[in-house]
Amino acid sequence: MPPIALVFLGGGLGAVCRYLVTTQVGARFGTVFPFGTLTVNTVGSFLMGLIMGALLLLTERHGFVAAGPAKLLLTVGFLGGFTTFSSFSMETMTLLRGGSLFYAAANVALNILCGFAAVWAGLLLARGIVR
Numbered sequence: 001m002p003p004i005a006l007v008f009l010g011g012g013l014g015a016v017c018r019y020l021v022t023t024q025v026g027a028r029f030g031t032v033f034p035f036g037t038l039t040v041n042t043v044g045s046f047l048m049g050l051i052m053g054a055l056l057l058l059t060e061r062h063g064f065v066a067a068g069p070a071k072l073l074l075t076v077g078f079l080g081g082f083t084t085f086s087s088f089s090m091e092t093m094t095l096l097r098g099g100s101l102f103y104a105a106a107n108v109a110l111n112i113l114c115g116f117a118a119v120w121a122g123l124l125l126a127r128g129i130v131r
Helices: 003-029 035-062 067-082 085-097 101-129
Strands: none
Touching: 003 035, 003 067, 035 067, 035 085, 035 101, 085 101
16 A cells, blocks of 8 residues: 555544544533543553554564554554644643633643653553563
8 A cells, every 4th residue: 555545544544533532532521621632642642652662673573564554554644643732732722811821731731741651651561562
């Protein structure tokens, strides 16, 4: 499959999944705080660590030759469509403009901290799975 098709397919699936997750999380926890975007960014960061860690280990240890196409489909495509820095930025600005300095700061801090922690957890899990 051509690289552009892998990115296109993954991106479309990721965007649909982002919509479904953010809609469900918003319905469950409300929209005063952007929990939906925090959720997709944290889950996406975890998946990035897991996928990239697994692809790296599979390539190093087992000569996995499909790492390039898998990376395009899963990380550039799917996770590129699933996670969303633009929504995070706009929601933070909306909170600031609405006078919610605490929620805006919490949104920035939680997205960064949860993202880093999730990538780290994904890398650790990949290391534990790929032998």
